[in-house]
Amino acid sequence: MTIPNQKAFDSILSMAQNMLRLAAERAQSPVTPEMIEKELTKLSIMMEDDFALVDRDALVDELIRRSSRTVGENATLSNGEDHVAWLDAERKKGWTYWQRYSEYMEARIPWTALDALDVATDEVLSQLEDPTREGAWDRRGLVVGHVQSGKTGNYTGLICKAADAGYKIIIVLAGLHNNLRAQTQIRLDEGFLGFATIADADELPAVGVGLIDKDMSVRPNAATNRSDKGDFNTAVAAKMNISPEQRPWLFVVKKNKTVLERLLHWIRNRVANHVDPETGRKLVTNLPLMVIDDESDHGSVDTGEDVVDEFGNPDLEHEPKTINRLIRSILHHFSRKAYVGYTATPFANIFIHDRGETQEHGPDLFPAAFITSLAAPSNYVGPGRVFGSASSTPEDLPLVRPLSDDEFQPWMPPRHKNGYRPRWQGDDRVPDSLAEAIRSFVYACAVRKLRGQGSKHSSMLIHVTRFTSVQNAVVNQVAEYVRDLKGRYTRGIELENLEASMRTEYQETFLPGMQGIRSALVEGGTLEDFSWADIRAVLPDVLSDIRVREINGTAKDALDYAENDGTGLKVIAIGGDKLARGLTLEGLCTSYFLRTARMYDTLMQMGRWFGYRDGYLDVCRLYTSQEMVEWFGHIADAAEELRQEFDNMVAAGATPKQFGLRVKSHSVLTVTSRAKMRNARAMQLTYSGDLLQTIVFPNRKDDITANFKATDRFINALGPSMDLNDQHFVPQGQKWNGHLWRDVPA
Numbered sequence: 001m002t003i004p005n006q007k008a009f010d011s012i013l014s015m016a017q018n019m020l021r022l023a024a025e026r027a028q029s030p031v032t033p034e035m036i037e038k039e040l041t042k043l044s045i046m047m048e049d050d051f052a053l054v055d056r057d058a059l060v061d062e063l064i065r066r067s068s069r070t071v072g073e074n075a076t077l078s079n080g081e082d083h084v085a086w087l088d089a090e091r092k093k094g095w096t097y098w099q100r101y102s103e104y105m106e107a108r109i110p111w112t113a114l115d116a117l118d119v120a121t122d123e124v125l126s127q128l129e130d131p132t133r134e135g136a137w138d139r140r141g142l143v144v145g146h147v148q149s150g151k152t153g154n155y156t157g158l159i160c161k162a163a164d165a166g167y168k169i170i171i172v173l174a175g176l177h178n179n180l181r182a183q184t185q186i187r188l189d190e191g192f193l194g195f196a197t198i199a200d201a202d203e204l205p206a207v208g209v210g211l212i213d214k215d216m217s218v219r220p221n222a223a224t225n226r227s228d229k230g231d232f233n234t235a236v237a238a239k240m241n242i243s244p245e246q247r248p249w250l251f252v253v254k255k256n257k258t259v260l261e262r263l264l265h266w267i268r269n270r271v272a273n274h275v276d277p278e279t280g281r282k283l284v285t286n287l288p289l290m291v292i293d294d295e296s297d298h299g300s301v302d303t304g305e306d307v308v309d310e311f312g313n314p315d316l317e318h319e320p321k322t323i324n325r326l327i328r329s330i331l332h333h334f335s336r337k338a339y340v341g342y343t344a345t346p347f348a349n350i351f352i353h354d355r356g357e358t359q360e361h362g363p364d365l366f367p368a369a370f371i372t373s374l375a376a377p378s379n380y381v382g383p384g385r386v387f388g389s390a391s392s393t394p395e396d397l398p399l400v401r402p403l404s405d406d407e408f409q410p411w412m413p414p415r416h417k418n419g420y421r422p423r424w425q426g427d428d429r430v431p432d433s434l435a436e437a438i439r440s441f442v443y444a445c446a447v448r449k450l451r452g453q454g455s456k457h458s459s460m461l462i463h464v465t466r467f468t469s470v471q472n473a474v475v476n477q478v479a480e481y482v483r484d485l486k487g488r489y490t491r492g493i494e495l496e497n498l499e500a501s502m503r504t505e506y507q508e509t510f511l512p513g514m515q516g517i518r519s520a521l522v523e524g525g526t527l528e529d530f531s532w533a534d535i536r537a538v539l540p541d542v543l544s545d546i547r548v549r550e551i552n553g554t555a556k557d558a559l560d561y562a563e564n565d566g567t568g569l570k571v572i573a574i575g576g577d578k579l580a581r582g583l584t585l586e587g588l589c590t591s592y593f594l595r596t597a598r599m600y601d602t603l604m605q606m607g608r609w610f611g612y613r614d615g616y617l618d619v620c621r622l623y624t625s626q627e628m629v630e631w632f633g634h635i636a637d638a639a640e641e642l643r644q645e646f647d648n649m650v651a652a653g654a655t656p657k658q659f660g661l662r663v664k665s666h667s668v669l670t671v672t673s674r675a676k677m678r679n680a681r682a683m684q685l686t687y688s689g690d691l692l693q694t695i696v697f698p699n700r701k702d703d704i705t706a707n708f709k710a711t712d713r714f715i716n717a718l719g720p721s722m723d724l725n726d727q728h729f730v731p732q733g734q735k736w737n738g739h740l741w742r743d744v745p746a
Contacts, residue, residue: 005053006455010107012050016043016063021111024067031067036060058452061526065379065614066110072375074120075647078127079369079655082137086130087122087165095164096218100209101157101191109153113377120374121157127370128338131166131288136335142367142656143342144646145374151342152184154374155292156191158340163192163220163248167338168287169271171251171263173327174294178228181254184294185226188252197225221249231259237266260326267333274335279359282333289334293327293341293365325361332362341367371656373646381613384640385521386622387632398516399617402626407433408464408594418467422474430477434462434592437623438481438572439502441590443510444619445542445570446535448589451528453568453615457586460572464594468552468576475574479548482572486543503532514618527618542570551575589616592623718744 019039024031040059044051092098098121105114129137145151159170174184189196194210206214223240224230232253253259272282331337357363376382388396411424411431424431430438441460448458462478465471488495511529518527552575573585613620649658697703721739730736 005050008050008053009059012040012043012047012054012059013062014107015047016040016059017066017106017111019043020063020067031063033060033064036063036067055452061615066112069110069112069377069379071112071116071377074123074372074375075650076123076127076370076372077646077650077654077656079657083127083139083369084130084133085126086133087126091130091165092161095161096213096215097160097163097192097209097220098157100194100213101160103212104191104209105153105157109150110377113150116375116377117154117157120154120372121161124158124340124370124372125161125165127372128162128290128340129288129336131162131168131336133336136285138331138337138363139369140339140363140365140367141341141370141372143340143372143374145342145344151294151344152187153191155294155340155342156188159188159192159250159290159292162290162338166288167248167290168246169249169251169284169289169334170292171253171289171330172292172294173255174252176255178231178254181224181231181252182226182228185224185230185252188250189222189226193220193222193250195219195222197222197230199225199227199230218247220247223249223251224253231256232263232266233259234262237262237270240266240270255323255327257322257326260323260330264326264329264333267330272333283335284333285335287334288336289331289338291327291331291337291339293339295343324365327365328361328363332360339365341365367656369656371646373643379614381521381617382636384636387629387636397629398513398520399620399622400629401437401621401623402629403433403594403623404626407431408625412464412470412594414594416465416467416470418469420465420467420470422470422477428473428477430474430481433623434478435481436505437462437590437592437621438478439485439505440510440621440623441572442485442539442542442546443506443535444589444616444621445546446538447514447530447619448587448616449538449542450530450534451615455568457569458571459569459585459588460590460592461585461588462572462574462592463576464592466576471550471552471574471576475548475550478572478574482543482546482548486540486546489540489543499536503536506532506535513621517618517620522617527615545570546572548572548574587616589620590623591621593628594625 016036016039019042020031020035023035023039027035037060040056040063044056102114102118105117109117124141124143127141128139143151143154145154155172159172162170172184172188174181185197190208192209194206194208194213195204196207198204210219223236224232232251251263253263267284268282271284271287274283274285275281276283327339331339386397386399408431411422411434421428438460441458445458448454448456462474464474485498487493488498514527514529547570549571551573569586697707718741721741724730724736724738724740727740
């Protein structure tokens with residue numbers, strides 16, 4: 001099978017998608033396979049040279065899949081105080097940044113998703129203020145997406161539209177780590193700036209949208225670059241002079257005390273153009289500011305104490321936590337500003353105190369103006385589809401391979417210390433369950449190669465410990481196992497038994513698993529199966545391509561997806577918290593995940609395996625402990641309930657302030673860290689309209705004894721019961737036994 005020439009493939013796809021969209025509108029019907037054939041035939045005449053380079057069947061498959069996507073409705077809670085409606089078709093005329101971004105995204109996402117992106121970004125932008133509006137204004141909101149569902153794509157679109165509308169300074173707060181910030185910068189280079197921000201280069205090459213629109217006069221200014229050390233620094237600041245009539249400026253900075261202090265210092269000393277006569281505060285009145293806070297529940301939520309005095313009024317002496325304080329100060333130095341937090345786990349943001357205001361830092365980051373909940377497209381694989389709900393059984397969860405304790409605990413006990421040395425049956429090697437997971441990743445890469453997706457990235461995630469020294473031991477064991485497999489297949493040494501067992505495993509476990517996932521989770525398009533002989537033929541190549549990388553705060557291994565775009569990186573990434581949060585693993589197929597974090601939002605963020613898996617969902621597998629499967633079931637329920645509650649409040653026309661969230665509590669999990677919840681109060685809820693029943697009890701001796709004693713006390717307090725046969729109605733010849741108490745006080 002030839003790997004399609006990607007550029008030709010993308011341009012045909014983009015054209016075909018637009019033609020189909022028009023054809024479907026004309027016929028007022030959904031896209032049919034006949035329509036796809038008809039439009040492709042037209043294109044094959046118009047774009048003969050490109051057609052010679054691509055696989056027509058692959059085009060048809062991709063178009064069928066894209067045509068079967070649907071996107072639900074977004075929902076917004078908003079507060080219209082001091083807000084002037086402004087965004088209409090007239091105001092959007094001549095917008096260039098959005099136009100080119102929309103064109104850039106055409107080849108990348110189905111048109112239903114592109115339309116949804118247009119609608120969602122309009123919705124958020126319209127909740128912000130018109131940047132040309134005079135006077136002081138301040139809008140703060142929150143956009144709740146789904147984990148790994150394209151939030152970056154959404155806020156890139158929002159940034160393009162905001163720049164078109166006239167926002168002049170755009171600050172993106174991206175993650176807590178360098179590689180996360182650099183990853184975001186690269187995405188914004190492609191989607192908004194249009195050039196690669198390479199450090200110290202004389203010439204900045206056009207990328208992404210810059211290849212669509214080559215007009216240099218519209219290039220925005222970049223204050224940060226894509227290198228690991230490309231964050232905002234004093235040397236850069238010294239060279240920067242901002243004048244208001246110029247093009248917009250983009251800053252991609254990490255949430256780090258030093259970086260934010262530098263930025264604040266520069267704003268105060270180089271950008272401020274006015275001093276408030278009353279407070280003496282330096283202000284920027286000529287440049288409207290937009291702050292995008294990515295993963296806004298992380299690092300930005302104030303976790304200080306004592307926000308209000310004993311009368312419930314804001315305590316102006318109160319010291320918010322550093323990052324939160326700096327973000328608020330930056331906003332506070334602008335008279336016209338908008339702040340938009342993006343998160344998939346809003347559990348922490350909902351508990352921000354809406355009265356945590358100080359004179360120096362201004363109001364807290366509570367989303368007082370609006371909260372928008374984004375709908376997920378139908379091909380999004382979220383927690384509900386991977387883990388079902390708290391009541392799901394393993395048969396309902398085809399992607400998950402639950403591990404019993406004895407399959408991993410002897411190797412990696414839940415409570416181990418730094419410096420622990422993992423051993424399996426006394427040897428320095430991976431446990432059998434992890435070896436199985438690695439083989440499962442090898443099959444996944446082989447199937448993808450045979451499907452013509454060999455040049456796409458494929459990743460495996462191994463997350464079993466937070467200690468870097470222990471991760472290092474795991475890296476060595478995994479690398480040794482992969483080396484052994486590769487050696488046997490490339491040299492044919494001692495291969496017979498291994499090959500026989502892998503053939504059996506593929507035919508009896510992996511292949512039926514693929515079919516099970518397709519029937520349960522895959523809609524539209526056809527994914528083909530391959531025989532063991534097909535798989536066997538590509539195994540030596542696949543094994544030769546696999547790299548084992550360690551990703552943690554100290555390891556130098558970053559994932560160079562961008563550099564390996566043509567060939568596709570096949571990587572087994574082993575790491576801790578850095579992998580768990582924010583860092584996107586492209587083409588994630590297999591995960592081996594043991595973790596004891598007990599907070600909803602941390603666990604949700606570890607859902608690196610949620611997202612889009614078009615064309616290869618059936619080869620994905622998640623290996624994790626039985627306990628994690630149960631916890632995720634509860635979280636999936638809690639997140640679903642949160643959205644349900646949200647929709648109810650939208651229907652009732654409530655404001656964000658009234659959205660006093662009731663997050664389902666759990667006996668083991670805490671909703672978010674205790675510090676972030678210090679403004680949460682336990683509340684008495686009514687269960688009217690809900691049928692709730694406890695059907696699972698902890699099987700622990702102390703709990704059972706306590707329950708037994710409580711029941712005993714209760715029955716004794718009721719006093720003697722009455723004879724059931726002394727009642728008005730006892731059927732003839734029947735004797736009732738049991739206990740009845742009447743007139744019991746409530």
